[in-house]
Amino acid sequence: MxxxxxxxxxxxxxxxxxxxxxxxxxxxxxxxxxxxxxxxxxxxxxxxxxxxxxxxxxxxxxxxxxxxxxxxxxxxxxxxxxxxxxxxxxxxxxxxxxxxxxxxxxxxxxxxxxxxxxxxxxxxxxxxxxxxxxxxxxxxxxxxxxxxxxxxxxxxxxxxxxxxxxxxxxxxxxxxxxxxxxxxxxxxxxxxPTDSLLVGQTLFPGQKLTSSTSSSNSTPGLFSLTVQDYRLLGYVESNPPLPYFQSGLGFINYVKYDNGSFNGQNIPLASSSGQFIRLDPDGHLKVYESGELNWNAVVDLLTPGIGYCGYPMVCSNYGICSSNGQCACPDDANSETSTFRQISYTQPNLGCSLVTPISCSHSQYHTLLELKNTSYFYFNIIHTDKNSFLDEKIDLENCKKSCLKNCSCKAALFAYDSRKGCLLLSEVFSLINNEGMVENVTVFLKVQKSSTAPTNSPSKKSRQVTIMLGSSLGTFFGVFFVVTSCFFVLTKKQESEELDEFFVDQVPGSPTRLSYEELRVMTSNFNDKLGEGGFGTVFHGTLSDGTKVAVKRLNGFGHVKQSFLAEVETIGNIHHVNLVRLVGFCAEKSYRLLVYEYMSNGSMDKWIFQRHQELTLGWQSRKKIIMDIAKGLTYLHEECRQKIFHLDIKPQNILLDEHFNAKISDFGLSKLIDKDQSQVVTMMKGTPGYLAPEWLSSIITEKVDVYSFGVVVLEMLCGRKILDRSQPEEDMHLLGLFKRKAKAEQLLDIVDKYNDDMQTHRAEVVEMMGVAMWCLQSDFSRRPSMSVVVKVLEGFVDVENNLDYNITTPVVPRAITATGHQEDAIGDATPLFPSALSGPR
Incomplete structure (x- = not known):
């Protein structure tokens, strides 16, 4: 056949x-x-x-x-x-x-x-x-x-x-x-230069090498190398940028890569196949030479000067590097419970995270954890007045107080020797174990202690009185608020359109603003409909230069304004190959429209859930799409000026272009978070089946997107929806079926049975299920970050091996349709439903 x-x-x-x-x-x-x-x-x-x-x-x-x-x-x-x-x-x-x-x-x-x-x-x-x-x-x-x-x-x-x-x-x-x-x-x-030097190239003052983010992401990363004041300096991008390497240049104020030498260091002569120097994503400066099949690092230029532990990310954030090359987490000896946990117990070099994330809204519970015999890479090099960020006017106690008062401060370092002074850190890179050495630096890490007070404490009683008084007053003001709200709505209704346009105009860096008439002409009077659902309808359109676009017209009032502004503010200011690009928007009178790049192959759900269709997605394509989604989410969580929680990752919001590159769409529910915030309190949003368990507490982190990503990956690997009522009752919920098959070591049974290519690569598919399992951990702190997921997919990091398979199977509500019949709510619960911005249905 x-x-x-x-x-x-x-x-x-x-x-x-x-x-x-x-x-x-x-x-x-x-x-x-x-x-x-x-x-x-x-x-x-x-x-x-x-x-x-x-x-x-x-x-x-x-x-x-x-x-x-x-x-x-x-x-x-x-x-x-x-x-x-x-x-x-x-x-x-x-x-x-x-x-x-x-x-x-x-x-x-x-x-x-x-x-x-x-x-x-x-x-x-x-x-x-x-x-x-x-x-x-x-x-x-x-x-x-x-x-x-x-x-x-x-x-x-x-x-x-x-x-x-x-x-x-x-x-x-x-x-x-x-x-x-x-x-x-x-x-x-x-x-x-970008991140490399070729033989014969010179690095002058004002020029610098900047590492890439990763081997698969060429955007500027954490590390830079520059010539300054007759010194070669290596910096890590932080606030402020801190040097981690320094080498004097004598009487010359530049460094040249000659064939056979660099900065006074001898290197092997370049072979006929070629040689170059690169500042790697981990901060190492290496000489690469062509081998028989690939490029090999022949010299590591900075390590002799700073040692293995001198690199800021050798043990990632909060990790402590020891002289034997081991990485560990800070240990709170005065506490019965751990303050830090390893991100991966099998790969300690991935660093540590706080068990209780620091919350700026609960600063009264912030305290400092003192680390003995510990130093920081910044103190490994000799500082001058021009590259020293130590505040010599602050003593130890005021240094600690300054950190506690500043929400963005994550640690306070205090030096005692000739470089005496205070340094506050907004981000904590790798620490260094100074056991057996003269202690001249003290490290204080900010941590968040429990906010629970004793039951019979005065503060507890005070709160109970406050609650009772607040309840009485709340009832009175509640009635007053309802009456005044009704009056306000009636009197301000005519002003709402002008206010909407004012707010839209305030969106910084927003894309092209178009008139309703322009969009009407562009879409042939909104005749070519691509899709419809929820509060939005999507039409095919063509710009004046012939470029195809997808135009989403929003229907509704208050919720539409909020979603519209969220979409324009979020996607209008970011650009990434794995995010759908917002071309323009219209906010004219009561009209609210968004114009996106055209995605000819529509949404992913149409390619993985439709059985018996002639054209389908094979294993390599699905693997590439999974990587595309992971890279897009990594950009949102870690590489933007602000963190962005998407909050509605599902197959309907993953669009495919003509080459089947995946792009994340629909930012109507997204939330912009300041970089120094680790969590946010918000009302429940999203689609049942893709919601992480912690939504029930209304306190969420970016790990809710990681959970949703895990659900989507599992759907792609199994070729079925998270809820499939055509299956027997015990197999209806995919997470329940996955949990049962995993414990029985029968995961091969749930690989997409309707796709020959997926069956051919069943062993690889089951390996990918491990990534999904890691992302679906009920304890959000045990889920990997999306950047770690990308490293796993690239083969640089292994999946955690002690995973908890007791994942929570969500209770899926049923929605009542206009005809009175019940329907599955999966995939259709978001306020904005443009399950596809374009393409064949």
Whole structure:
């Protein structure tokens, strides 16, 4: 029987019938380039004239460790350099313009395969804002090199317009250069490094290397390396940025990466396959050289100077690093209960978390935990007046008081020696065990003690009197409030529209504001309906430039205003490849509309819950979607200026574009949280079945999204809804079935039985169920953060092995329809129901 066609799981291979084809392909790739006009003959340093453009239309597919990468060459270096300048697309619609280092192998293998091993991005112009397919790079007639996204939006520029630029070239050493008629450099990529240095590159004052967030996320991370006052300094991004490495440069105020040396340290000479230095996401500065299959670290440049424990995140937040390389949590010797717990007992280097999160609204219960024989990386280097953040005017007691009074303060450090003074920390990185050494620093960690008072205490009695008095007064004021509220609603009804528009106008950085008439024309008078549900209807539309969009028209009054403002304020200010982009909005009179990018494949639920359809999602596609969702949530929780709790993660709110990239949508219930807040009190929101158990207490953290993510992952792996009334009663609730099968070690039984590809990869699917189980822990503090989930999916972290399988099976309410019949509430309980913003239903 013919198997079902698996979308997005077709292997990409570059096959050929003759060795001649590959010889031509290799020569073309290395020494030519493909501008749209003004083509130049090949040369050691390819050159482009003014008024030249390149479009990101990937022409090279690279199968690297089962990850398909797409490349659009702009310039190619020589065969010896193995460097290319162009568009690099590790994700199909998240491309970076930059310089890539390749490790070529098997050019003439017996099977005529053409492979590139482990490509390395060593410079990027738009590392924090990826572009899509059909993005354009243009060298204008005025000499400016400009990068625009596929929709024409400005992304990056060299800002060299009017500076006598004559052309653009790419040197053998990997330097992208704008030059004038005299071949003098006007602008060069070597002066704007990202996280890497190439042989021959110099780091001057005012320039810095900035690490990536992770191996799969090129956005700027925690660590930076810079030259300042004749010193090479390594910093961790905190408030303020703190140095963790320092090296004197003598009488020169720069550091150069020569072949064989860096900052006075000898390194192996670069082989013919290439070499580069990178500031890694963990703060290490390493020299990488090409091996047979991948790039190997040959030298770790900073470790000899600061040691293993000198890195700020070696044991992650609150972890204590010992000289033997072990990580542990702070221990409160004066308490019968633990103050800290390890995030992962099998991987102590992931750090520790507070058992009771610090709450700014309960600052009266804050106290300081003193750690003996403990230091901080900041005190491992010699400080000068210019890089010292110690307040020498504050004594020990006032240092502690200052931390307790400041809600954003998480720890107070006090030094006693020649660097005497106080340092307050808004974030606690790894600590260092100083056992056996001279103690010259005391560390005080802020912790939250229990707010429970003795039953017969004076404060308890006082509260009881207050409650009784408050109840009496509350009844009186309650009646008064109802009467005045009715009067207020009647008198202010006519002013509501003006107030709504005023509030919308106050949203900072909001997207394009459109008129209702523009949207009416754009949607052909709202005739092409894509979906409907709850308080919103979604229509297909087309912008004046031909771009397809999805227009959501909200229906309702008070709740609509709140959801509308939440959506515009949240998604209008953030940009990430795994979040649906808000193009514009309309707030005119009583009209409330939101305009999103068009997602041609609609919502995920239509692809995983529809059985017996010809086109379905295979294992590789589902695994990629799970990673996309995890990255999107990581961005919301950890990488925005404010934490964002989505509060309604479910398959209907996961949309798929034409390439089946997943993007999170529908931020109508989301909540923006200050960075120093760990939890928030709010009314219950979301969809039954996806709500975490702690919602019953109304005190939530970002872990409610982690729980919902776990439910969605489980649905994807099993190919069924969280509640399926077509199943026998004992199997109706997926969580109950999952718990039972897990205890019986029969998880293979619940892998999506209607998908041949899922059945083929049943063992891998069951491994992924471990990720879902970790996210579904009833105790929210035992769930991983979304950044840890991403590390698990990338293979860098293992799933916790002592999980609690007694997960709570939610009681699912039934909703009464207009016809009086009962229906399942799963997937249909949110105030905004655009289960899909676009695409086929």
């Amino acid at each position: 013919k198997k079902k066609k698996q979308i997005m799981d077709r292997p990409y291979c570059l096959y050929c019938c003759s060795i001649y084809y590959y010889l031509v392909a290799a020569i073309t790739f290395f020494i030519t380039y493909a501008p749209l006009n003004n083509a130049q003959p090949p040369s050691p340093s390819p050159v482009a004239n003014l008024s030249t453009s390149w479009i990101n239309t990937p022409s090279i597919l690279i199968n690297s460790s089962e990850v398909i990468l797409k490349l659009t060459p702009v310039f190619n270096g020589s065969i010896d350099s193995r460097l290319m300048c162009g568009f690099y697309c590790p994700d199909i619609n998240a491309c970076l313009f930059g310089v890539v280092f390749f490790n070529w192998n098997n050019l003439f293998s017996p099977f005529y395969s053409f492979t590139v091993n482990d490509p390395q991005l060593v410079w990027s112009a738009n590392r924090d804002r990826p572009v899509q397919i059909n993005a354009t790079l243009q060298l204008t007639g005025n000499g400016d090199l400009i990068l625009r996204d596929a929709d024409g939006a400005f992304v990056w520029s060299t800002n060299t317009s009017g500076k006598s630029v004559f052309g653009l070239k790419f040197t053998v050493s990997g330097n992208l250069v704008l030059f004038d008629r005299n071949d003098a450099t006007v602008w060069q990529s070597f002066d704007h």
